[in-house]
Amino acid sequence: MLGLRTTPGQPLRIASRNLSVDPRGFTAMVLYADAGQIALKYTWEDRVDTGYLLQLVNLCVDPNLVALYQRLNAAGRHTLPAVDNLSIIAPRRAMKWM
Numbered sequence: 860m861l862g863l864r865t866t867p868g869q870p871l872r873i874a875s876r877n878l879s880v881d882p883r884g885f886t887a888m889v890l891y892a893d894a895g896q897i898a899l900k901y902t903w904e905d906r907v908d909t910g911y912l913l914q915l916v917n918l919c920v921d922p923n924l925v926a927l928y929q930r931l932n933a934a935g936r937h938t939l940p941a942v943d944n945l946s947i948i949a950p951r952r953a954m955k956w957m
């Protein structure tokens with residue numbers, strides 16, 4: 860466990876990594892997201908017993924990313940959102956996700 864201090868409203872990116880988890884260049888898959896926390900997996904498997912999992916809590920996760928996660932989760936988790944090293948997961952303002 861590691862605690863980090865940030866400035867309120869400071870945009871936050873994921874922990875950077877040079878290895879992608881898929882051919883499109885994404886770095887991590889979102890295994891869970893809600894308004895105050897996000898769990899990122901640094902492999903392309905929807906499971907937590909292998910690879911690297913990073914859980915960030917007590918932050919304001921991008922509401923568009925949360926909505927995308929919730930929609931894909933409700934549809935059966937056949938696909939889940941993915942982010943790259945430049946993705947802002949906790950923006951100063953809400954961003955539009957594709």
